[in-house]
Amino acid sequence: MQELTHYVNGVHIKGTSNRFGDVLNPATGEVQGKCPLSTTAEVETAIEIAAAAQPAWASVNPQRRSRVMMKFVDLLNRDMQKLAEVLSREHGKTLPDAAGDVQRGLEVVEFCMGAPHHLKGEFTDSAGPGIDMYSMKQPLGVCAGITPFNFPAMIPMWMFAPAIVCGNAFILKPSERNPSVPLMLAELLEEAGLPKGILQVINGDKEAVDAILHNQTVQSVSFVGSTPIAEYIYATGCANGKRVQCFGGAKNHMIIMPDADLDQAADALVGSGYGAAGERCMAISVAVPVGDETADKLIEKLIPRVEALKIGPYTSGDDVDFGPVITAASKANIENLVQTGIDQGASLVVDGRGFKLQGYEDGFFVGAHLFDNVTTDMDIYKKEIFGPVLSTVRAKTYEEAIQMAIDHEYGNGTSIFTRDGDTARDFSNRINIGMVGVNVPIPVPLAYHTFGGWKKSMFGDLNQHGPDAFKFFTRTKTITSRWPSGIKEGGEFSIPVME
Numbered sequence: 001m002q003e004l005t006h007y008v009n010g011v012h013i014k015g016t017s018n019r020f021g022d023v024l025n026p027a028t029g030e031v032q033g034k035c036p037l038s039t040t041a042e043v044e045t046a047i048e049i050a051a052a053a054q055p056a057w058a059s060v061n062p063q064r065r066s067r068v069m070m071k072f073v074d075l076l077n078r079d080m081q082k083l084a085e086v087l088s089r090e091h092g093k094t095l096p097d098a099a100g101d102v103q104r105g106l107e108v109v110e111f112c113m114g115a116p117h118h119l120k121g122e123f124t125d126s127a128g129p130g131i132d133m134y135s136m137k138q139p140l141g142v143c144a145g146i147t148p149f150n151f152p153a154m155i156p157m158w159m160f161a162p163a164i165v166c167g168n169a170f171i172l173k174p175s176e177r178n179p180s181v182p183l184m185l186a187e188l189l190e191e192a193g194l195p196k197g198i199l200q201v202i203n204g205d206k207e208a209v210d211a212i213l214h215n216q217t218v219q220s221v222s223f224v225g226s227t228p229i230a231e232y233i234y235a236t237g238c239a240n241g242k243r244v245q246c247f248g249g250a251k252n253h254m255i256i257m258p259d260a261d262l263d264q265a266a267d268a269l270v271g272s273g274y275g276a277a278g279e280r281c282m283a284i285s286v287a288v289p290v291g292d293e294t295a296d297k298l299i300e301k302l303i304p305r306v307e308a309l310k311i312g313p314y315t316s317g318d319d320v321d322f323g324p325v326i327t328a329a330s331k332a333n334i335e336n337l338v339q340t341g342i343d344q345g346a347s348l349v350v351d352g353r354g355f356k357l358q359g360y361e362d363g364f365f366v367g368a369h370l371f372d373n374v375t376t377d378m379d380i381y382k383k384e385i386f387g388p389v390l391s392t393v394r395a396k397t398y399e400e401a402i403q404m405a406i407d408h409e410y411g412n413g414t415s416i417f418t419r420d421g422d423t424a425r426d427f428s429n430r431i432n433i434g435m436v437g438v439n440v441p442i443p444v445p446l447a448y449h450t451f452g453g454w455k456k457s458m459f460g461d462l463n464q465h466g467p468d469a470f471k472f473f474t475r476t477k478t479i480t481s482r483w484p485s486g487i488k489e490g491g492e493f494s495i496p497v498m499e
């Protein structure tokens, strides 16, 4: 069995804690690796190395820093298949989906190539007699990121690419469930020309996270994961004086209007509800058809589509729609919630319980489930299931449907399917959710826009990637500079006003 490492100052090092997390192959249930869980001292050493390396990197001009990103994109493309394969083996998602995970991160790296433009400051010539005023965007110093299991390539790249191109050093604490791809990314970025110590990967659990949160050198913390941990990291990071952005869980609604193309809506629901076994923060987990006639027709179209979904290991290539979930605990949690749904009175119209795959009996496969007649007081409506379970909540009117999404505590993504521009426009304007799709089921913004939810799906002020990333990873300094000429007039004692 492989013992994984940390990546510190350009070398792979073994952990010293003698504590390990299991890295599983979710398709077979086998433990395929041991992930070292770092001590506070190990984290602190990496932070000291980062702090020592960062000033020289910050003084490299932005164009040259961008060129490292350009080269990194080449290397990601070169190694795409290898990265996707390792990612699928540790996560369970299909190979095309794993390549998409890498690709979406790569697109953020492409956006970061434009750093010289985004880092340009502002300048006012002659703000007063002989006075120029200008603003600079300076890196923060040492930044840190804590990432979830479900996008082990994309989410680390969301964070470290903009942080590093802005001139910071970055400590990445990836999910202990699938640390191999993050380690490979750090190696690749050094192959692309990044100096040692600027991107380090520290594997670990709460101890490592707490060491980051309480370290005075770390200037910012970026987090993506579940809401309770997001709230904890936001509160603790802010209390320790850091700049913090935390992205949490989700319960994404799709409203299906009576005038929608129901075949399109059903296809969209199946892809977004069950893709990656529902382990996406932008998965649609609640379908809200408006009117009983719409609901009946939609369910009729959904049932054969859901029953036809092919579930299997990533080694089956393009032949499967989704793979296993991440752990046995996650599988048990999903199954318990399904049982709660039945107990609380929802109709299970596609029953995926007891799904078994020959030859993979120990894998964490969960069959596709479809619920009808779910109500807003049920646990399967209120909680994030993070599995292949789609709940249908029937609404009588558009107003009832939009209010449902407004009232839910999560606010990551949502979508409306309609042929009516007026309804779509009203929905987009009134909804209190960060990312909205109109006839688009997974409205994940591209790299040059920003990604972020509202309500309990996001804590902080600035989103991931896009222009917000350059704001999050820099500090503005404004200089007022006077080069007096001619007669010196002596001191001024009232507050200066520039006329």
Ligand code: NAD
Pocket: 146, 147, 148, 149, 150, 151, 173, 174, 175, 176, 204, 205, 206, 209, 210, 224, 225, 226, 227, 229, 230, 247, 248, 249, 250, 280, 281, 384, 386, 412, 453, 457
């Ligand atoms: P998680 O919260 O269990 O773990 C995320 C990270 O936090 C990991 O690195 C983990 O080691 C660390 N962590 C776990 N427990 C901790 C603790 N007690 N103290 C400090 N750190 C701790 O999340 P997960 O299961 O890896 O990921 C799934 C969750 O992430 C889902 O809720 C999903 O919706 C969410 N997610 C959100 C977004 C988004 O952009 N909003 C994107 C992807 C995933």
